Amino acid sequence: MGRGTGLHSYMRALTKGRTPEEALLDVPGEHRADADSIDLSTLPPLSSGSPEVGFALSLSDCSARVLGVDMDRAGVRAMRTQDEMGMLLDWVGMVGARSLVVVDWKFQRQEDLAPASEHWQLLTYMSAALLAYDADEVQGFLAHWRYGRWEWDSVRLDWLGVQAHLADVRALMSRAERATTAYAERREVPPLRLGVWCDWCPAKRQCPAKVGAALAVLSGEAGDALKSRSELTPERAGELWWKLKNHALPALEQMLRDLESIARTEPLPLPDGGSLMEVEEGEDKVVAVVAGDWLRRNLGPEVAAEAVETKPTCSWASLERAVRKHHLPMLLAEWEAAGRLGRKPSLAKVMAGLREEMLGVQVAKRATWKAVRAVKALNG
Ligand code: SF4
Numbered sequence: 001m002g003r004g005t006g007l008h009s010y011m012r013a014l015t016k017g018r019t020p021e022e023a024l025l026d027v028p029g030e031h032r033a034d035a036d037s038i039d040l041s042t043l044p045p046l047s048s049g050s051p052e053v054g055f056a057l058s059l060s061d062c063s064a065r066v067l068g069v070d071m072d073r074a075g076v077r078a079m080r081t082q083d084e085m086g087m088l089l090d091w092v093g094m095v096g097a098r099s100l101v102v103v104d105w106k107f108q109r110q111e112d113l114a115p116a117s118e119h120w121q122l123l124t125y126m127s128a129a130l131l132a133y134d135a136d137e138v139q140g141f142l143a144h145w146r147y148g149r150w151e152w153d154s155v156r157l158d159w160l161g162v163q164a165h166l167a168d169v170r171a172l173m174s175r176a177e178r179a180t181t182a183y184a185e186r187r188e189v190p191p192l193r194l195g196v197w198c199d200w201c202p203a204k205r206q207c208p209a210k211v212g213a214a215l216a217v218l219s220g221e222a223g224d225a226l227k228s229r230s231e232l233t234p235e236r237a238g239e240l241w242w243k244l245k246n247h248a249l250p251a252l253e254q255m256l257r258d259l260e261s262i263a264r265t266e267p268l269p270l271p272d273g274g275s276l277m278e279v280e281e282g283e284d285k286v287v288a289v290v291a292g293d294w295l296r297r298n299l300g301p302e303v304a305a306e307a308v309e310t311k312p313t314c315s316w317a318s319l320e321r322a323v324r325k326h327h328l329p330m331l332l333a334e335w336e337a338a339g340r341l342g343r344k345p346s347l348a349k350v351m352a353g354l355r356e357e358m359l360g361v362q363v364a365k366r367a368t369w370k371a372v373r374a375v376k377a378l379n380g
Contacts, residue, residue, distance in 0.1 A: 004107040006031040011105060014040070015091060017047040042152050043141065044101055049093020056084040057128040059170050062163070064131035089125050098136040102129050106144035116142045116155040123155070124169060127162040194247050205254055213243050214251040
């Protein structure tokens with residue numbers, strides 16, 4: 001189970017009324033510390049709302065309807081009509097007679113998330129929820145992982161705020177329609193702006209701006225700038241690095257992959273006389289277990305031990321398994337012994353002891369994470 005899926009099932013378990021300790025058991029060991037570190041104190045109790053609520057929003061008549069709870073994206077797509085926008089909200093709850101709370105978990109490690117007040121996806125979700133429930137006010141929360149910890153960001157919208165946001169969405173949709181027609185009729189490409197949003201863009205493989213950034217690298221823009229370093233301001237250097245890392249290199253890698261897939265069906269002649277083509281390759285690899293067995297049988301254990309090195313490995317999952325396997329029986333034995341002396345603690349106390357041990361392991365994991373030093377692009 002991936003990190004996002006694991007954390008989603010943690011939150012889903014909380015909405016079903018399970019305690020954080022119980023919900024943590026649903027999360028794979030390697031993501032448990034991340035789930036445990038989510039501070040839920042700013043939210044209303046999750047069990048007072050519903051998870052994975054599907055909505056259909058109609059921009060033309062400014063209305064919305066609830067499609068169901070505990071849904072998935074395929075279900076939402078199947079139930080919305082042609083002129084409705086389908087959406088799936090992570091959590092929706094009523095807080096008072098006519099007031100709503102909406103939460104959108106952003107479990108990928110995203111440093112560059114737009115603030116809640118400018119986050120169009122969240123604002124559109126909130127608008128749909130307010131209209132569907134006929135509420136007066138909605139508060140939206142974005143929960144996201146930023147610079148090594150969870151952060152909450154929130155925004156409130158009333159009915160007027162929702163109308164203003166939906167007017168912006170309608171304006172955007174008609175700009176997009178006009179741009180689509182201009183491209184279809186005159187091959188006119190609209191002005192494009194590269195940014196962090198490109199990661200989610202379905203057109204990124206064909207985007208002219210990305211291809212343009214890659215071509216600028218090929219035509220020497222970056223090389224020329226680096227040659228005349230005295231004229232390279234920190235801002236220009238930062239901009240070049242960002243363009244290279246996030247747009248030019250991925251676009252070039254994509255072009256390579258696309259060309260290689262052509263070469264799979266038809267060999268491509270190369271300027272150096274060679275060709276790019278699909279070949280079958282096998283790796284002549286020593287399999288440690290087989291080699292060790294053979295050496296032990298034929299040349300003796302000493303030769304085998306010297307030739308086949310074994311590297312110690314330890315994953316968080318195996319560590320947790322071992323602690324559970326060896327520590328739980330010991331705690332239960334202590335419980336039994338205490339019982340014979342007439343001081344039998346509750347089993348819940350024994351389990352709490354085990355959980356404390358696991359917490360120690362999780363804290364150690366966090367400490368390990370802190371010790372990692374890496375050069376990263378940070379956005380303030
Ligand atoms: S990849 Fe191109 S089209 Fe897509 S968001 Fe980025 S600039 Fe716009």
